[in-house]
Amino acid sequence: MSEKITTDKNETRLSLEQHIARALKRKRISQGYKISDVARIAELSQGMISKVENAQVSTSLDTLSRLCNAIDLPISKLFSDFDIGGRGAQHVKSGEGMEVVRTGTEVGHTYHLLSYRQGPIKRYEPFLITMDDASEVFPNFSHAGHEFIYLLEGRLLYRHGKQFYEMGPGDSLAFDAAVPHGPEQLLDVPIKLLSIIHYDNED
Template sequence: MTDTRGRKRRQPEGGLVEEGPLGAPSISETLALTGSGAKSAPRLRLEQHIALQVKRERVSQGLKIADVSRISGISQGMVSKIENAQVSTSLDTLSRLCDTLGMPLSKLFADFDRADGHAQLIRSGEGLEVVRRGTDKGHTYHLLSYKQGPRKLFEPFLVTMDDASEVFPSFSHPGTEFIHLLEGRIEYRHGNQVFGMAPGDSLTFDGQIPHGPERLIEVPIRMLSVITYADES
């Protein structure tokens, strides 16, 4: 089987985050970033993390800085500096602030050391177009996950076929393959068995047994193909 590494058609573009005066996004920018899940914010310093937690809690309760200052006995200027990560304050002051907001002190530090995620988002139409054995028979393959590290565990493809008169070769490869038909109708062979498939149908099989399209009944055909490989560690 042809190596799946091929030319890249398009790749996702990461967004840029403007830096604030402390070399990190402002609190308002960070609130927007953490709420959307669309971008990755740089790691915050402890003062910035505390500032984010305090401001988020105050805003959620509809309180003004003046309200927090009056109840806690902490000056408005100090509350403002805490919320903007402009000061490192004592635990006693933070404890009074938390009592005013009705939140445990431990919540200020929650998730501060949370590990970075390693999720990879591939948006519609942005998978890597790769060359495989069926490419010269009218199949188009878009790899939907890559950069998996030194050992490949699985390969997910979006496969498109649009030539109803073509004769297709059989495939054989290591691992287990799962296919899910998204669009069109197809007869798919695995060994001596032929399966008729319609949109929404799925098929799982041993990839080492010869398999492949037997007949394209209704084109275009779009299907998700996921090949998993055994972990030999």
């Protein structure tokens, strides 16, 4: 029996999880894939994919990227179709930022992406970072653009290149993100850090 998706023109605005679930399921079905096919290609469990398609879990960007690649759906297209009122504001409630898996991070080091839709060109990425394992060893991060960080809670020693900065609540740091950087030592946990990465896009 073929799968069908029904829509109601008078339905209320979808949450981000519901929007992702519906878009992924529609694309999968249009491509003629079964959940088992996507699971094999994306190297994810069928149970996980089923939960995502039924909006039962908040999906990490790593998992979402695998799913989109498996069904040939550009992840930028997925977010650009999210209804946030045309050119209006995007409101992300507390705790609803999408969890991001970044290479090199360990348990106790979590990123939540606070904004998803910015148009066809990615101009910036705002993250809320939480760290609660004082013994964690951090990798060197290096990426395009400039970064601004603002410490909300806790204390840490942050490195940028060969320089080290001890930071407490209310302290900020702005730097060239192409230079290796990252937390050197967590002095007082838990730590909450706002990080905004601005990309120097040239048309």
